[in-house]
Amino acid sequence: MSRSLLQHTLACAAFSIVALAGVAPAHAEQRAICYNCPPEWADWGGQLKAISTRLGVVVPPDNKNSGQSIAAMIAEKASPVTDVVYLGGISADAAVSADVLTSYKPKAWDKIPAALKDPQGRWFTIHSGTLGLFVNTAALGKLPVPQSWNDLLKPEYKGMVGYLDPTSAAVGQLSVMAVNLALGGSYENLDPAVKFFKALSKNDPIVPKQTSYARVISGEIPILIDYDFNAYRAEYTDKAPVRFVIPKEGSVVMPYIMGLAKNGPNAANGKKVLDFVLSPESQRMWGEAYLRPVFAEYLSAQAKAHFLPDSDYARAKPVDLKQLAAAQSRIVDRYRNEVQ
Numbered sequence: 001m002s003r004s005l006l007q008h009t010l011a012c013a014a015f016s017i018v019a020l021a022g023v024a025p026a027h028a029e030q031r032a033i034c035y036n037c038p039p040e041w042a043d044w045g046g047q048l049k050a051i052s053t054r055l056g057v058v059v060p061p062d063n064k065n066s067g068q069s070i071a072a073m074i075a076e077k078a079s080p081v082t083d084v085v086y087l088g089g090i091s092a093d094a095a096v097s098a099d100v101l102t103s104y105k106p107k108a109w110d111k112i113p114a115a116l117k118d119p120q121g122r123w124f125t126i127h128s129g130t131l132g133l134f135v136n137t138a139a140l141g142k143l144p145v146p147q148s149w150n151d152l153l154k155p156e157y158k159g160m161v162g163y164l165d166p167t168s169a170a171v172g173q174l175s176v177m178a179v180n181l182a183l184g185g186s187y188e189n190l191d192p193a194v195k196f197f198k199a200l201s202k203n204d205p206i207v208p209k210q211t212s213y214a215r216v217i218s219g220e221i222p223i224l225i226d227y228d229f230n231a232y233r234a235e236y237t238d239k240a241p242v243r244f245v246i247p248k249e250g251s252v253v254m255p256y257i258m259g260l261a262k263n264g265p266n267a268a269n270g271k272k273v274l275d276f277v278l279s280p281e282s283q284r285m286w287g288e289a290y291l292r293p294v295f296a297e298y299l300s301a302q303a304k305a306h307f308l309p310d311s312d313y314a315r316a317k318p319v320d321l322k323q324l325a326a327a328q329s330r331i332v333d334r335y336r337n338e339v340q
Contacts, residue, residue, distance in 0.1 A: 030057045032269035033082040035069035035261075037062050042127070042229065042256075043289035044086075050285065051276055057269045066091040066170055073100035073261060080263045083270030089255040090170045092123050093325035104260040104271055108278040112294060115318065116255055123259035126277045127291040129227035130246065130253050130316045131171075131178045134234070138241040139219035146223060148248045149179050153199050162206035162221035166335045169209060173331045174254055175225045177324060182249035187323035190334055197339045216242065227254075232290035232306050246312045252319040256291070 032051075039045030039061045048059050064072065066087040073082060077100070087095060095101050096118065103121035116125035133152075135145050143156055152161045166172035180186075180193030206221050213230055215221045217240045231244035258277060264270050276282050283298035290306060293299055307313070 032266045034059050035082040035085045036064045055272050082261045083264035083266045088170045089321050101259040102262040106274045123257045125255040125294045127286040127293050128255045129229050131251050133245040134224045134226040134231040135243050136219050136222050139222035159204040160222040163225040165207050165209045176331050178252045187327050229290035251316040253316050
């Protein structure tokens with residue numbers, strides 16, 4: 001047998017062994033790992049498909065939440081698994097403090113507003129959501145759609161109002177701060193929120209620990225303090241009888257961020273993913289998934305038509321991430337000790 005024929009035979013045999021083992025050859029696909037990229041949230045499913053098609057990089061879906069992602073990255077510091085991570089903005093400081101992110105300034109870095117990125121490049125905003133009232137109008141029956149935070153305290157809404165548990169969910173903590181700031185409190189003074197949630201507790205609220213989108217769609221929770229993008233998805237994609245309300249006293253806007261993992265195994269591909277999520281194509285896709293892209297010019301007129309008028313959004317102010325992070329433990333402690 002000639003040397004070239006022998007080499008070909010050995011190569012085919014090696015390929016067959018790999019295939020039989022169920023493992024693709026190393027060169028068959030480029031990969032990047034993203035923590036907290038769940039396909040059912042914010043159309044990450046569509047984003048992951050686009051990343052595979054446009055970049056040739058396969059990103060497996062991942063259903064961790066922000067806290068679980070940071071905890072996993074801390075546990076894996078000696079041998080990192082993920083390349084990039086997606087987090088609610090409230091977790092930005094925690095990720096930086098844990099030293100699990102490294103500096104990377106993607107191609108569109110300079111266009112991102114200063115308040116929406118870490119100066120050292122460890123995280124940056126890709127889109128945002130506004131907190132308000134996600135209301136199933138059919139489940140209300142003949143009751144009017146509430147228009148304010150204080151409406152939720154009315155006895156006619158007894159047993160109808162839900163919010164995520166502030167002791168375990170970041171959106172629950174954000175709910176406390178949104179109410180607090182709207183009712184005259186500050187990042188330091190939480191008294192208005194504590195007073196409000198103590199009063200609401202007498203109205204038999206529903207307080208789940210995890211995202212409760214399906215429970216609103218079904219009418220089990222008629223009113224949920226939640227994000228606009230979930231309400232718009234329910235209304236326009238799932239065709240549910242729902243509305244979104246930004247309370248008349250005001251609310252907050254929460255950025256969602258991404259960053260490059262420190263010492264990730266596929267850093268080059270991770271950087272490609274981070275470049276992509278700020279690209280015009282990806283930013284348009286976020287808008288079509290009812291999130292407000294960090295670059296407003298990529299929110300199409302068709303997508304914007306699904307949002308409430310700008311006059312309503314004027315009542316929602318950007319949250320201060322550093323002050324919110326500093327208040328997190330006090331929110332949990334005061335809720336646990338004074339409301340629960």
